[in-house]
Amino acid sequence: MSAVMSRTARLRHPVAGTLAVAGYVVMIVPILFVVATAFTAGSTLRFPPDGLSLRWFGEAVAYTPFMEAVVSSLQLAVLATGLALLLGVPVTLAIHRGKIPGKGLLEGLFLSPLVVPELVVGLALYQQLMIGLRLDNFTTLLLGHTALLLPYAVRVTGASLALADPALEEAARGLGASPLRAFVTVTLPMLRPGLISAGLLGFVTSFNNVPLSLLLQTRDFRTLPVTMLDYVQQSYDPMVAAASTLVLAATVVVAIVAERTVGFAKIFGGINR
Amino acid sequence: MTTPAAELVGVSQRFGSFTAVDSIDLQIPRGRLTTLLGPSGCGKTTTLRMLAGYSAPTSGRILIDGDDATRLPPEKRNLGMVFQSYALFPHMTVADNVAYGPKMRKVPAAERRRRAGEALELVGLAHLADRKPKQLSGGQQQRVALARAIAIRPRLLLLDEPLSNLDARLRVQMRAEIRRIQSETGLTVVLVTHDQDEALEMSDEMVLMRSGKIVQSGAPRDVFPAPADRFVAEFLGYENFLTLADGRQAAVRPEHLRVLPADTSAATSADGGIVLDAVVLDVAYRGVDLLVTLEATDPAGNAVRLLADHRADTATGPTPSAGDRVRLLAPEARLAHLSADSTAAPTAPTTAPTASTAPTEGIS
Amino acid sequence: MRARSSLLLLLPGLAFLCVGFLLPAVAMLFAPPGVSFAQVLERMGAMLTDPYDLGIIWRTVRIGLIVTALCVVLGFPIASLLARSQSRWSGVLLALAIFPLLLSNVVRTFGWLVVLGSNGVIGQLLTGLGIVDEAPQLLYTELAIVLGLVQLFLPLAVITCYSAVAQVDPGLDEAARGLGASRTRAFWSVLVPLSLPGIVVAATLVFAGSVTAYTTPYLLGGSSQRMLSTQLFSYASVTVDWAAASATAIVMTVLVFLVSGISTLVGRKGATA
Numbered sequence A: 001m002s003a004v005m006s007r008t009a010r011l012r013h014p015v016a017g018t019l020a021v022a023g024y025v026v027m028i029v030p031i032l033f034v035v036a037t038a039f040t041a042g043s044t045l046r047f048p049p050d051g052l053s054l055r056w057f058g059e060a061v062a063y064t065p066f067m068e069a070v071v072s073s074l075q076l077a078v079l080a081t082g083l084a085l086l087l088g089v090p091v092t093l094a095i096h097r098g099k100i101p102g103k104g105l106l107e108g109l110f111l112s113p114l115v116v117p118e119l120v121v122g123l124a125l126y127q128q129l130m131i132g133l134r135l136d137n138f139t140t141l142l143l144g145h146t147a148l149l150l151p152y153a154v155r156v157t158g159a160s161l162a163l164a165d166p167a168l169e170e171a172a173r174g175l176g177a178s179p180l181r182a183f184v185t186v187t188l189p190m191l192r193p194g195l196i197s198a199g200l201l202g203f204v205t206s207f208n209n210v211p212l213s214l215l216l217q218t219r220d221f222r223t224l225p226v227t228m229l230d231y232v233q234q235s236y237d238p239m240v241a242a243a244s245t246l247v248l249a250a251t252v253v254v255a256i257v258a259e260r261t262v263g264f265a266k267i268f269g270g271i272n273r
Numbered sequence B: 001m002t003t004p005a006a007e008l009v010g011v012s013q014r015f016g017s018f019t020a021v022d023s024i025d026l027q028i029p030r031g032r033l034t035t036l037l038g039p040s041g042c043g044k045t046t047t048l049r050m051l052a053g054y055s056a057p058t059s060g061r062i063l064i065d066g067d068d069a070t071r072l073p074p075e076k077r078n079l080g081m082v083f084q085s086y087a088l089f090p091h092m093t094v095a096d097n098v099a100y101g102p103k104m105r106k107v108p109a110a111e112r113r114r115r116a117g118e119a120l121e122l123v124g125l126a127h128l129a130d131r132k133p134k135q136l137s138g139g140q141q142q143r144v145a146l147a148r149a150i151a152i153r154p155r156l157l158l159l160d161e162p163l164s165n166l167d168a169r170l171r172v173q174m175r176a177e178i179r180r181i182q183s184e185t186g187l188t189v190v191l192v193t194h195d196q197d198e199a200l201e202m203s204d205e206m207v208l209m210r211s212g213k214i215v216q217s218g219a220p221r222d223v224f225p226a227p228a229d230r231f232v233a234e235f236l237g238y239e240n241f242l243t244l245a246d247g248r249q250a251a252v253r254p255e256h257l258r259v260l261p262a263d264t265s266a267a268t269s270a271d272g273g274i275v276l277d278a279v280v281l282d283v284a285y286r287g288v289d290l291l292v293t294l295e296a297t298d299p300a301g302n303a304v305r306l307l308a309d310h311r312a313d314t315a316t317g318p319t320p321s322a323g324d325r326v327r328l329l330a331p332e333a334r335l336a337h338l339s340a341d342s343t344a345a346p347t348a349p350t351t352a353p354t355a356s357t358a359p360t361e362g363i364s
Numbered sequence C: 001m002r003a004r005s006s007l008l009l010l011l012p013g014l015a016f017l018c019v020g021f022l023l024p025a026v027a028m029l030f031a032p033p034g035v036s037f038a039q040v041l042e043r044m045g046a047m048l049t050d051p052y053d054l055g056i057i058w059r060t061v062r063i064g065l066i067v068t069a070l071c072v073v074l075g076f077p078i079a080s081l082l083a084r085s086q087s088r089w090s091g092v093l094l095a096l097a098i099f100p101l102l103l104s105n106v107v108r109t110f111g112w113l114v115v116l117g118s119n120g121v122i123g124q125l126l127t128g129l130g131i132v133d134e135a136p137q138l139l140y141t142e143l144a145i146v147l148g149l150v151q152l153f154l155p156l157a158v159i160t161c162y163s164a165v166a167q168v169d170p171g172l173d174e175a176a177r178g179l180g181a182s183r184t185r186a187f188w189s190v191l192v193p194l195s196l197p198g199i200v201v202a203a204t205l206v207f208a209g210s211v212t213a214y215t216t217p218y219l220l221g222g223s224s225q226r227m228l229s230t231q232l233f234s235y236a237s238v239t240v241d242w243a244a245a246s247a248t249a250i251v252m253t254v255l256v257f258l259v260s261g262i263s264t265l266v267g268r269k270g271a272t273a
């Protein structure tokens, strides 16, 4: 990887090439070491590992708190993503196609959860909803995650909608389709890449979230990243490396799905190769 | 003979298995304006970019002022390039754009300003020096690009379809403008175009390209009346192709094919030209003249469809109309004899009523 | 679409946004449980004069600035090499730079424990080669936090810069070269100024992310290298000092808003200049 980078880059520009290689090393190499240490047969987190085994993978899968947390995080991520799309797509339609005043302000409002630090939002939800209104932590987490994902739903599908020419829907109407029919048969298919992007991005964001979820944990319902974080802080064994490697593998699957459906780079917007 | 300003020796450019430029030899005469002319995709831009140093030839050598420059990076070649998109730096003023080249050459600031002013004066834009490129019209941007290229006092000025983004009137105006600048500065200019009118009007020397090869070159006065083959003839607006009795190929322009009454005696044309009996298929009114489509049998006995421009004010005889039997005359002096090679273009345009205008495929 | 149906599309999303984000956020700032806003303000005043608290704020800002600078210095070369390269590898390298955005922060940060820990790669290497007798303390230092945050935010810097560079006409580079500029000259006089708006956006995102990140300072900084985020968590969850938690949240939010505001102004000025 960095060999190729350095070869193509150094030929062009030695300084830029060296910086780029350094950047890739910082981004990628620590992740590789996680994978390497996960296969250790020893009981400490060290490199090079003491022998090879799958022992820690077994332990990670058998460790109930992790497995429960996986289920909880999946539930939360799927529900929050679905809800955010369900609420966000109508908002996008209203903003882009509706005749309402203050569209810029509205869009800004729906993007605002991105601006406030997530930890601060978590604190607010903890104080006001969990302590103040005595909501249970799952409901609070769902509310918070959905609000956090709304900006993705509104912005990413909005970008697709902006590409869809309103004249197409008008053409469908002229050909005899009802407004609903025109929307479903013409506009919705054009929104598909946006919906998939927003869905994948939302799912991953929710599933990996720490700062927002951090203060909203209880014994009954804990999310995976926070559980792993706590575990690492207490003990320092290769089981987390194994769990991390499993998360990495799952993420690679998500990335492949993304590449196959809408194109990996396009998910993050602005990149059209 | 003086060394040419630039010379390509057996230069090829391959992209994968595709050969965009196929072993061409070309000499660019000093102090003259040379055009590279050819249809879209024939390799004109590729040739110019290799000359400028933006891409290295796959094989062959490039000499500039007699020195090997094949591997020289563009910044060391000192050639002024005007891009089709102009490529003006949007974050700099017009003056800074023009002064950029001198700045890279470490010319002191005052001298830089003077030179930029001079170059802008030459293109008539000195009054817009403090504008940003976005605040200029297309024609003005084009002149700035020209001034910027001239300000480095280039050994060659390279222009890639410099006029194709301008509207029709401005385009014609700029042809004369570029000629004027060329003669005032005495620069060697290489200009790429797919417009044969442009090439004919502007060139000292024109080079016709097809599929990465040079098919003909020479002064417009020499090339125009004597296209080497059918491809060049078609490209230069010859619409009518005949096989003569002796088997040779000849081309005639529609404006040189005279439509006469059917009873005109063959003797009138005893100057060695060709006389054909024909039937008028269609007559289209075009203001200055009529475009007459005819069917005839050529001297070799093939049925051919021909186009003739008929000017009612200078022609003799009645105005032709569809169904008329007429006699066609192609004077010997107007017959272009083509080399018998196989370069005949696959699509014969004789059925297209485009008359004497250029094939339009080259507009990109 | 008529105004009434637009409103109908808008309402559910708006309601959710209010309950899950806007109202709690506002309520927390002004009325944490059992504390008055005056007490929050008083606590904030104390914070801005107390050397310990000031030290945390300054460390947060300092780390944010260093990380931002590093991400731009490493990210822009990567972005410009990828955007300008015609190599078939550039797509793979781009994907590799973006992939970490999908991967859990916990997993990514955990990698540094393996690299920097007392039995970690670097320690082993240094002692193994006999360069030092005892592995130096790398973990729980500011250096560790900086490395972790650069790893976290470099992908963001890369894709933001990539979009900016991709929008600059490559013909401009060539024009500069033809006028006598070397690669380096062309880079600084054409590519950098024209990508500057994108660089400013990238810097803002990285800074805002760095000063609010939790996982990295928690795992790599420990209790000796507190940042605003870890401090906030400790007030909210360990000492349960609502006034201090709210005050810290306000400081953090103001910091982020301040930098976003400045960058918007800079961007606007750049656009009109």
Ligand SMILES: Nc1ncnc2c1ncn2[C@@H]1O[C@H](COP(=O)(O)OP(=O)(O)OP(=O)(O)O)[C@@H](O)[C@H]1O
Pocket: B015, B018, B020, B038, B039, B040, B041, B042, B043, B044, B045, B046, B047, B194, B362, B364
């Ligand atoms: N980088 C490249 N990779 C692959 N093929 C290329 C590349 N550049 C040019 N070509 C091909 O080489 C041929 C010649 O291209 P070139 O741009 O030189 O044509 P041109 O004569 O300038 O045409 P136009 O009048 O349309 O500008 C074309 O078929 C083009 O598709």
Ligand SMILES: [Mg+2]
Pocket: B044, B045, B046
């Ligand atoms: Mg071209």
